[in-house]
Amino acid sequence: MSREPGPPVGMRWASAQSLFTDSAAAAGGGRRGRAHRPRTGGPIDLALRVLRAHPRRRRARDRGDVEARALPPGAWSAPARTAVISGAHEVESAPALSVIAARLPGVQVHPFIMVNEMWAEAIEDPLEFGRLARRRPGPS
Amino acid sequence: MVMIGDPFTLDAERCLSAFHRHAPGLRIVGGMASAGVRPGANALILNDWIAAEGGVAVALAGNLRADVVVSQGCRPVGPSLEVTRSEGNLVVELDGQPALERAEQVLQSLQGKERERLKHGLYVGRPARPGASGQGDYLIRNLLGADRDRGVLAIGDQLSVRASGSGSTSATPAPPGRTSRCCCRRSRSTARRAACCCSRATGAAGRSTAPRRRHLDRPDRAQWADSRRRHVVRRRDRSARRSQLPPRPRREPRDRPGGYPGDALVNVEIVILRLLHVVLGIFWGGSVFFIVSFLVPAIRKRTPEGLAMLRHIARGPFPRMIAIVGIVTVLAGVRLYWIDASLYGRTWMRSPVGFSFGLGGLMALIAVVHGAIVLGPSAIALGKMSAQDPDFESPEARGAMTKWAGGMAWGGRLLGLAVLLMAIARYV
Numbered sequence: 001m002s003r004e005p006g007p008p009v010g011m012r013w014a015s016a017q018s019l020f021t022d023s024a025a026a027a028g029g030g031r032r033g034r035a036h037r038p039r040t041g042g043p044i045d046l047a048l049r050v051l052r053a054h055p056r057r058r059r060a061r062d063r064g065d066v067e068a069r070a071l072p073p074g075a076w077s078a079p080a081r082t083a084v085i086s087g088a089h090e091v092e093s094a095p096a097l098s099v100i101a102a103r104l105p106g107v108q109v110h111p112f113i114m115v116n117e118m119w120a121e122a123i124e125d126p127l128e129f130g131r132l133a134r135r136r137p138g139p140s
Numbered sequence: 141m142v143m144i145g146d147p148f149t150l151d152a153e154r155c156l157s158a159f160h161r162h163a164p165g166l167r168i169v170g171g172m173a174s175a176g177v178r179p180g181a182n183a184l185i186l187n188d189w190i191a192a193e194g195g196v197a198v199a200l201a202g203n204l205r206a207d208v209v210v211s212q213g214c215r216p217v218g219p220s221l222e223v224t225r226s227e228g229n230l231v232v233e234l235d236g237q238p239a240l241e242r243a244e245q246v247l248q249s250l251q252g253k254e255r256e257r258l259k260h261g262l263y264v265g266r267p268a269r270p271g272a273s274g275q276g277d278y279l280i281r282n283l284l285g286a287d288r289d290r291g292v293l294a295i296g297d298q299l300s301v302r303a304s305g306s307g308s309t310s311a312t313p314a315p316p317g318r319t320s321r322c323c324c325r326r327s328r329s330t331a332r333r334a335a336c337c338c339s340r341a342t343g344a345a346g347r348s349t350a351p352r353r354r355h356l357d358r359p360d361r362a363q364w365a366d367s368r369r370r371h372v373v374r375r376r377d378r379s380a381r382r383s384q385l386p387p388r389p390r391r392e393p394r395d396r397p398g399g400y401p402g403d404a405l406v407n408v409e410i411v412i413l414r415l416l417h418v419v420l421g422i423f424w425g426g427s428v429f430f431i432v433s434f435l436v437p438a439i440r441k442r443t444p445e446g447l448a449m450l451r452h453i454a455r456g457p458f459p460r461m462i463a464i465v466g467i468v469t470v471l472a473g474v475r476l477y478w479i480d481a482s483l484y485g486r487t488w489m490r491s492p493v494g495f496s497f498g499l500g501g502l503m504a505l506i507a508v509v510h511g512a513i514v515l516g517p518s519a520i521a522l523g524k525m526s527a528q529d530p531d532f533e534s535p536e537a538r539g540a541m542t543k544w545a546g547g548m549a550w551g552g553r554l555l556g557l558a559v560l561l562m563a564i565a566r567y568v
Contacts, residue, residue: 048198104202105203111186112186113194114143114145114155114195123158126162129158129162
């Protein structure tokens with residue numbers, strides 16, 4: 001993604017990778033992990049993370065507990081099975097975390113969740129689509 | 141918009157159709173989570189919301205322009221091939237030969253590393269620009285299947301006839317490069333080998349290609365088209381029936397960590413298995429440690445206390461009890477290993493963690509088999525002898541005692557190594 005040509009708006013993207021086997025440390029929950037946080041030079045509006053967890057911590061619940069504690073606000077995360085790629089490295093078959101973070105002044109960041117059952121109706125119904133595309137976690 | 145979905149529960153085609161219809165022009169990038177090999181094994185996270193199903197997305201609007209780049213993570217193998225005839229998504233001829241025959245020639249001529257790479261799955265690279273030759277010049281398409289009778293290959297893309305007179309073809313949006321290329325996945329562990337078929341171990345692509353491949357295996361294309369028509373009619377009937385039914389209650393996303401029914405059941409099973417494995421393992425290992433470290437030396441020195449303890453152990457229920465405890469411990473461990481292996485596949489089994497658990501489990505298994513076959517009968521025989529010869533003075537009793545003590549020492553070593561490997565496995 002790139003910035004619209006024109007006056008500088010202060011948008012900044014940064015990426016980071018961690019090879020810590022402990023997800024909490026990798027995500028920045030620990031002292032060592034903070035060194036691996038992407039440096040956006042300001043508050044982070046968006047963080048996209050891909051994680052290959054330690055094999056013993058790959059159960060959804062274990063991983064979720066660790067992740068939820070360690071995530072900064074505005075973050076979004078997905079797990080990978082085999083490899084994690086960052087700007088300079090590809091890590092295969094080992095625990096790794098790759099993060100792309102951004103400071104996005106002038107950009108509206110709108111995260112939402114997707115629940116499968118409802119999208120069939122959304123194809124035909126624009127109102128339903130509008131509702132789903134604004135869906136946040138919690139009761140609808 | 142950037143989206144990631146769970147391949148087992150999110151119908152990406154439906155979602156994309158909805159966006160395509162109601163938000164035309166919106167650029168969508170993303171993919172499917174690939175960590176879990178069964179439903180409920182992925183974790184998708186949005187802030188503090190965690191789900192094992194559905195998907196997460198983030199829409200960006202405002203002062204932003206998005207350039208989308210797609211990469212399949214493939215490497216080219218073999219030479220470039222020219223598509224000389226095609227029908228729809230079927231490649232009929234490559235380099236003037238039947239497509240399947242030519243592809244097989246190329247694949248069979250591969251050597252060493254290139255042949256090895258085929259294990260990671262096979263794809264087709266379509267030229268993205270004239271003179272395509274290296275990485276970045278090809279768009280990767282799924283190889284859906286092959287029809288050996290007709291010698292054609294089916295790929296996940298429509299090829300249009302560019303010049304009907306010459307019969308040469310070019311991929312629809314591509315310039316007239318007219319070459320294609322076999323490509324394989326870069327990742328080592330997730331793809332399966334299938335002759336001339338792409339194969340993704342997980343994810344929506346695997347689900348979507350399988351039915352098509354079945355159809356394409358039919359030799360008669362008319363039959364295939366007929367079956368397809370019947371399938372469409374069946375779907376239409378099904379949706380008509382569904383529309384007459386009362387609407388299904390909507391399922392709300394589960395927003396608590398660990399709130400997924402499948403996970404809860406697995407968690408209960410794992411807790412029970414671990415309890416059995418650890419508690420009984422402590423009893424088993426502790427008993428063997430006591431016998432090997434204290435009782436066996438006392439027996440070898442023939443101290444009265446040692447012999448009395450041996451009599452007590454050999455006559456009582458201890459030999460049977462320790463055998464049952466060992467078997468249950470090992471079975472619980474095997475089941476725990478099986479759960480991990482089925483969740484995370486060969487990657488986990490080959491990882492240091494999985495390897496350590498596997499090796500430790502194998503040693504424990506040998507120890508329990510050794511105990512059941514050698515030590516148990518020896519101990520029972522000693523118990524019977526001790527009724528007639530309480531001090532184990534006869535040569536037979538001495539021999540049986542020596543055999544049992546030696547067997548215990550070997551069993552203890554195996555069990556000790558198993559315990560050591562189990563203890564350090566998750567930290568290696």
